[in-house]
Amino acid sequence: MKRKVPQHILLRLQKISPESQAISSITVYEVYYGAHRSSAPQHFIMLFEQLVLPAIQVIPFDETAARIAGRLRVELEQKGTPIAPADLQIAAIAVATGRILVTGNTRHFAHIPGLDIENWLEVSS
Incomplete structure (x- = not known):
């Protein structure tokens, strides 16, 4: 919470309608x-x-996201790539709603099928 938001991230946010954020x-x-x-x-x-x-x-983390999270948890455990429950819930919400998950830790979420991820910390936009 002490970090200042990098300018390139603010610029990317400005390109996305507030309703889509x-x-x-x-x-x-x-x-x-x-x-x-x-x-x-x-x-x-x-x-x-x-x-x-x-x-x-x-x-919200709703029933649809909960179902997806339950399935994904088993799939990730079977692959040997489990993630923290909170991160799994965030990913399941993104999958359930068809949204892109913006994260600085793309490797962490890379094994989740059906999840679109972007790393805005990289200055390659």
Whole structure:
């Protein structure tokens, strides 16, 4: 939460309509968790609630995503490439809704069938 957003990421966001931008409910949980672990939790929570949440759609982990996550967990375990439950839930939400998952850790999500991923930290746009 202390990092400044790189300019190239802000430029990419500007090219996408606000209606197309979204985060998962699991990501919201992770932000609150990180804020509460920080040295200034109230400050980070206030920023998140005033600047981010009003500006972006939050997609819930619903029954469809839960079904996909259950199937994917078994598939990944059988391949020997399991991932953390929260990351699996985020990926399942993206698969269920047909969205692209933007992450700085594409290798982590690369083994998930049906998941489209992009790494915006790379400056190759």
